[in-house]
Amino acid sequence: MKLAKKAIATAATALTLAAAAVQAETLSLGDFQSTSHIVSLEGTTKWMAAVEEATGGKITFHHFPSQQAAKSKAQLDAVNNGILDAALLGALYHAETLPLNSVVGLPGYYSSAVQGTEAIQEMLKAGPLRDELLAAGVTPIFGFVLPPYQVLAKTHLGMPADWKALDVRTSGATQAMTARSLGAVGISIPGPEVYTAVERGRLDAVLFPLASVPGYKLNEVVSHISTNGSFGGYSFVMVVRSDLFDGLDTDVREKMVSLGAETARHVAKAQDDSVATLIEQWKAEGIDTYSFSAAELESLRSAMAPVTADWVTRMGGDKAKQVLERYSALTSQ
Incomplete structure (x- = not known):
């Protein structure tokens, strides 16, 4: 009887442990x-x-x-x-x-x-x-x-004419088209290699989210940073x-x-x-952190408009239109 009780107790313990193991991931x-x-x-x-x-x-x-x-x-x-x-x-x-x-x-x-x-x-x-x-x-x-991508460069970039023939680091096919829509050349370079590419003159500008700039120390190799653009x-x-x-x-x-x-x-x-803190820091370092004027923003938006139309065409079908309409409505709130 004692052996039977011990066996039952052992089995119960094993089941309890097994149940705990199943529940834990x-x-x-x-x-x-x-x-x-x-x-x-x-x-x-x-x-x-x-x-x-x-x-x-x-x-x-x-x-x-x-x-x-x-x-x-x-x-x-x-x-x-x-x-x-x-x-x-x-x-x-x-x-x-x-x-x-x-x-x-x-x-x-x-x-x-x-x-x-x-x-x-x-x-x-x-x-x-x-x-x-x-x-x-x-x-x-x-x-x-x-945060929306901004432009970091060695010169002040405003109107699309300022971007003509510049080599700009972009992320992905859509952003490469964004650069092309402004007259620039989109170049795909991994994040860790961007610092050296800018420093050595391989890149004229970089499209980058400002919150990520410290991780790559890009503020050390550029002199102008936009703050209110939306380049994707x-x-x-x-x-x-x-x-x-x-x-x-x-x-x-x-x-x-x-x-x-x-x-x-x-x-x-x-x-x-x-981003707000970084902008103040960069200003103190002597970097030109600037806002696009209303005229510049309008001109940039107009130049980049074909990027959205191209995206819808490439995606094809009603789903792409549905996604874009929903996205546009939500980001307009």
Whole structure:
């Protein structure tokens, strides 16, 4: 009898441990930003810590920043192949798989990270952007954007005539077309190589989000920085492999998403706030931080208008028009 009771107790303990093991998940999460970047400090790592605390350890993370598990353009493949369970995707790096999500790269729409993030968050709740991610095998948890891209250069750039034949660093095909629409030549160069390219004269100007400038020290090699332009944007989407996410407890899924929404708002505001501080710092360093005049903005918008028309043509179909109309409406609020 004692042996039987002991066996039952042992079996019960084993079942309890097994149940705990099933409930606990350690997710491997890929990220191409360094842990010192504002996107990681105020976004990724903040969200991971909040989820771990809110779920009482049911969800923990093994973080792979700085492309440790996969290169920036391979993050989505790494999740689908089981190398990673989750990733912070740079949507424009996956434009072939997520073409409609590239809408954020269009120039002339949102004016702050908060405004752009509110739009992207809304569009990820339901509709073509979410459907595109689900079709790619991942579930979007939250999304946010970088502040709108500005121009950093060695000379003051205003009207489109100032841009003629300049070599400008761009990010992605849409932004390359933005540069071409202004008469410049769009050149794709990885972020870590931009400093040297500007320093050595390979680049005349750079389209870049101001919150990310300190990470690459570009303020050391330029003398003019615009502050109120909108030369396109860049979105990040935190995703989890769908089969894994769907298997989590409902309360865990809900907490991951709700905390994601809070994180998206937080990292967006943190970036906008950092830009204001950086502009004052750069002014003190003697850098010409300038605002485009109303006439310059109108001329730039007019010159860049064909970029949006081209995007709709390249995407094709009613979905692209639907996405653009929704995006335009949300970023106009």
